Amino acid sequence: MNKNYIILMGILILLAAGLLVLPLKNNSKQLDPEKLMWDIVQPTRYVSTDEVAKMIIERDPLLVLVDVRPTEDFQAFSLPTAFSFPVDSLATDDAIPALTFDKRNLVLYSNDDLKSDQAWIIAKRLGLKNIYVLKGGLNRWIQTIIQPEAPAESASEAEFNLYAFRQGASQYFTGGSISIEQGPQAEVNVSRKKKAKAAEGGC
Numbered sequence: 001m002n003k004n005y006i007i008l009m010g011i012l013i014l015l016a017a018g019l020l021v022l023p024l025k026n027n028s029k030q031l032d033p034e035k036l037m038w039d040i041v042q043p044t045r046y047v048s049t050d051e052v053a054k055m056i057i058e059r060d061p062l063l064v065l066v067d068v069r070p071t072e073d074f075q076a077f078s079l080p081t082a083f084s085f086p087v088d089s090l091a092t093d094d095a096i097p098a099l100t101f102d103k104r105n106l107v108l109y110s111n112d113d114l115k116s117d118q119a120w121i122i123a124k125r126l127g128l129k130n131i132y133v134l135k136g137g138l139n140r141w142i143q144t145i146i147q148p149e150a151p152a153e154s155a156s157e158a159e160f161n162l163y164a165f166r167q168g169a170s171q172y173f174t175g176g177s178i179s180i181e182q183g184p185q186a187e188v189n190v191s192r193k194k195k196a197k198a199a200e201g202g203c
Contacts, residue, residue, distance in 0.1 A: 045120065046135040047107055049144045050162065053169045056080055064106045066099065068119040079109065079141070080173070087115050090122040099128055109134035109141075145169050 055063040056079070065082035067074045074084040087110075089095060099106060108116040108123070108131065116133045123131045134141070143149075148166035151159040 040121065045132055047132045048135055049141045050165065050169075052079075052107060052134055052141075053145050053173070054165075057169065057172055062104050064101050064104050066106055066108050066119075067110070068108050068115050069110045073111075077138070079138075082109075087119045087122070090119060090126070095123075096126055096128065099123065101130075103130070105130045105132060107132045107134050110137050112137045112139050146174060 052063070052065070054060075056065075063081070065079050067078050067082045067084050068087040069084075070086055071084055074082075074086075078084070085095075085098060089098075106123070106128070108119045110116040110119075113133060113136065116137060120131055120133050136143075145166060148163060148170060151163050155163075
């Protein structure tokens with residue numbers, strides 16, 4: 001198992017343990033501590049950059065992107081359709097009503113996994129449902145969606161198809177021109193729209 005992953009999981013478990021002993025303000029919907037600890041180690045709480053890119057492109061009505069970085073970072077750059085809700089704001093009385101969306105999926109993101117994992121734990125402790133974390137955050141987004149790396153010539157058809165999608169997604173999000181290196185039957189199912197400003201958000 002990756003050493004960095006083990007260290008990150010250790011930090012998350014310590015953080016979760018600390019949060020479990022802190023009282024929350026009269027919240028009857030608090031998640032059971034044992035359930036929270038179980039959920040922390042499940043990989044299903046993560047969504048990939050490819051999944052999020054596809055949902056944004058297809059205008060998935062169930063997607064709610066939440067940027068948990070400081071406001072100034074959000075204003076400098078954010079994902080399309082995201083709104084700003086810094087991790088510190090989760091300690092306020094406005095957190096539950098602001099992040100309660102009936103049957104919609106909240107995807108939290110930051111520059112990497114650390115702040116968004118912290119926000120996920122607090123949100124789960126508040127009793128919020130359908131909460132996910134963008135795996136790798138904006139750093140991974142840049143690596144896979146904005147500047148995807150071409151697969152090796154010996155790569156599988158699936159890898160070439162994924163690369164073709166990422167190249168199309170890169171054009172969609174940046175407005176730049178692309179040259180797609182395709183494997184057999186690779187397709188790009190991306191429709192073009194007007195370029196959105198990076199700092200656009202809104203809810």
